[in-house]
Amino acid sequence: MRRVAENQPMQQLEEWDDFVATRYRQGKSEEEFRNYEADANPGVTQFYRENHAKQTYDFVLQKKAEYCGLTRGKKSVWEMAEYLNTLVDESDPDTDLTQIEHLLQTAEAIRKDGHPRWFILAGFVHDLGKVLCLYGEPQWAVVGDTFPVGCAYSQEIVFPEFFSANPDSKAARFQTKYGVYEPNCGLDNVHLSFGHDEYIYQVTKPYLPEEALYMLRYHSFYPAHKHGAYRHLMNAHDEQMFEWVRKFNPYDLYSKGRERPNTKEILPFYNDLIAEYFPAQIDW
Numbered sequence: 145m146r147r148v149a150e151n152q153p154m155q156q157l158e159e160w161d162d163f164v165a166t167r168y169r170q171g172k173s174e175e176e177f178r179n180y181e182a183d184a185n186p187g188v189t190q191f192y193r194e195n196h197a198k199q200t201y202d203f204v205l206q207k208k209a210e211y212c213g214l215t216r217g218k219k220s221v222w223e224m225a226e227y228l229n230t231l232v233d234e235s236d237p238d239t240d241l242t243q244i245e246h247l248l249q250t251a252e253a254i255r256k257d258g259h260p261r262w263f264i265l266a267g268f269v270h271d272l273g274k275v276l277c278l279y280g281e282p283q284w285a286v287v288g289d290t291f292p293v294g295c296a297y298s299q300e301i302v303f304p305e306f307f308s309a310n311p312d313s314k315a316a317r318f319q320t321k322y323g324v325y326e327p328n329c330g331l332d333n334v335h336l337s338f339g340h341d342e343y344i345y346q347v348t349k350p351y352l353p354e355e356a357l358y359m360l361r362y363h364s365f366y367p368a369h370k371h372g373a374y375r376h377l378m379n380a381h382d383e384q385m386f387e388w389v390r391k392f393n394p395y396d397l398y399s400k401g402r403e404r405p406n407t408k409e410i411l412p413f414y415n416d417l418i419a420e421y422f423p424a425q426i427d428w
């Protein structure tokens with residue numbers, strides 16, 4: 145007899161993005177937002193259960209040591225985008241966008257609004273860090289809202305009750321307001337739960353302007369950029385730069401439903417744009 149898995153995982157990474165988009169549907173009130181549990185399917189709920197239980201302070205340090213040295217070889221930005229594109233949704237190929245289409249759609253929406261070239265480029269690369277999945281990382285270590293580890297969990301994080309299963313929740317030194325950090329020490333000194341944001345930030349750090357790097361590094365940090373949590377760890381510079389993170393968010397969140405990008409037609413523009421900021425190959 146085949147054993148039925150009691151813990152149903154998300155079918156695909158997009159389920160998390162879809163859930164976030166539903167949570168922050170335009171015009172939704174704060175009260176409606178509080179009802180997010182109703183919007184989450186069992187796979188998504190199970191995903192957060194694991195994410196909140198397993199993203200410990202030690203886990204984050206370990207994953208940073210593993211990936212932030214960028215020792216996984218050189219590839220061009222396009223090669224990585226094509227590699228990421230091998231992550232396909234087999235259940236519904238007609239309605240769902242490929243990974244490259246999501247990147248192009250985000251970037252094209254930014255371009256249409258007349259934003260600077262580096263902003264468009266940030267749109268194109270923002271989810272390339274999801275290749276972590278192809279390196280074998282589980283979903284809960286790649287996507288999901290990010291949050292600081294090593295200090296008290298904010299109630300503004302979705303499903304805060306799931307943190308009771310995290311061993312850090314029993315460690316006194318991690319459970320004060322500031323935990324292992326100093327007041328307003330700046331987010332660069334704070335470890336967030338590990339995922340695709342941190343990885344793409346590390347990869348692109350030598351090449352993109354700081355505003356773009358903030359967008360990449362903190363685009364999933366919803367507790368802060370949507371709910372204003374963790375300001376006690378941010379410094380004045382973070383506050384300033386978060387204006388850009390907030391400017392970026394709608395393009396990521398509401399890119400779905402926009403028209404499918406005509407990849408062939410816009411390809412030359414993106415080839416030029418990538419070549420303007422990146423060398424032929426970069427470290428991953």
Ligand SMILES: [Fe+2]
Pocket residue numbers: 270271340363364
């Ligand atoms: Fe993302």
Ligand SMILES: [Fe+2]
Pocket residue numbers: 161246270271396
């Ligand atoms: Fe995205």
